[in-house]
Amino acid sequence: MEKLIEKIKSANTIAVIPHINADPDTLGSCYAFCEAMRLMGKRAVCYVEEIPQQRFQFIGGEYTLYTGEVDVYDLCASLDCGDMERLGKRAEIFNSAHDTINIDHHVTNTLFAQANYVEGDAAATGQILCEFLPKLGIKINDTIARYLYIAICSDTGCFKFSNVESKTLRYTADLLEYNFDHAEIARLLFDTDSLSVTKFKAELMGSIESYADGKLSVIELSDELYEKYGIPESEVPNVVDIPRRVEGTEIALCFKPKKDGIGVNFRSNSDVDVSKISIKFGGGGHERAAGCTVHEGTMQQVKRAVIDECVRVLENL
Ligand SMILES: [Mn+2]
Structure with missing residues (x-):
């Protein structure tokens, strides 16, 4: 000093x-x-x-x-x-x-x-x-x-x-x-969002998918959605917090198409170590916050595989 x-x-x-x-x-x-x-x-x-x-x-x-x-x-x-x-x-x-x-x-x-x-x-x-x-x-x-x-x-x-x-x-x-x-x-x-970000979030909230008796909450982003509301990605950080808020959620996932594949964001509200799941898909991170980019497969295929793996982990706790 x-x-x-x-x-x-x-x-x-x-x-x-x-x-x-x-x-x-x-x-x-x-x-x-x-x-x-x-x-x-x-x-x-x-x-x-x-x-x-x-x-x-x-x-x-x-x-x-x-x-x-x-x-x-x-x-x-x-x-x-x-x-x-x-x-x-x-x-x-x-x-x-x-x-x-x-x-x-x-x-x-x-x-x-x-x-x-x-x-x-x-x-x-x-x-x-x-x-x-x-x-x-x-x-x-x-x-x-x-x-x-x-x-x-x-x-x-x-x-x-x-x-x-x-x-x-x-x-x-x-x-x-x-x-x-x-x-x-x-x-x-x-506690403040622009009107377009508010409507963007509302649409995402309306689209939350729920699996494993509500322990897994999932959203999917698309370039079209950002375009529809005219907002840059950087204006809405931590989108994965939207499914994470849902009561009973232990794992929250956010899927996003990227240039080089499908990006997946993982959050854990419980003792589930999501970094272990993300490592299986070529990613990394921390126990409660992790991420990966899957380079092969369509959005539907990647979603299916990651969701299945999360459900398997949640069911074997
Ligand atoms: Mn700082």
Whole structure:
């Protein structure tokens, strides 16, 4: 940490980099960090790979779209990026900077910067900044507190995920001393969908298939469905949570046609280890969240095979 502080203190110009396909943790953390750097009298710019998704526009914050040409910075800071790949094309900014730092909470972080501050069990990168910014001598203000709240609220599923620890809530409690509308943030992050996304979800909900006495709930996506509602795939993350919500569901599946086959997403609500099932189909993942792409067979054939296997596992519990 001393190394990071030293590098930050000696820099005048700082490029700040959120990960590709930016989420609210990386954006909130980067905006908070930029704001903090400005409070220290530095020139900080946040470079994004692509314009953040529509549903994250409410976060605000200033960013510059990376187009290829950038000055050489004294320091480049990457936040919430587990490896260099997550920097995308902006690896060029990173590589050309005099100094580099990496602040992140992914256990798999490859420690790719000159100085790395990685806390693998932290709930969010925003949570790490709650601890780190005061150590830089920065007095948090309303703007920074709001960005950090967005980061933590988002990566903890609104404080519902198992990554929440007492420390998470203590830091968050401190953030609530500042002036910003936390209820509105939670509503916009978790309880708001565009009209087209709402109708898209409604159609999917109406199409849920149920097997094994309700222990297996399944949905199937198609390119036509996305086209029908005019929404990009990225606007509706975690579609598999739709069948997962159905009472009694132990395994939820989501099938999706891809360029190179049929994609399958697995979620488990119980002790069923879905990674074992997905491995059988050439995939991988975790006990409760896994995935695979089956390269051979039609949608109907792949569905049949995966559903049969899941039913078999559920019946042999
Ligand atoms: Mn994160």
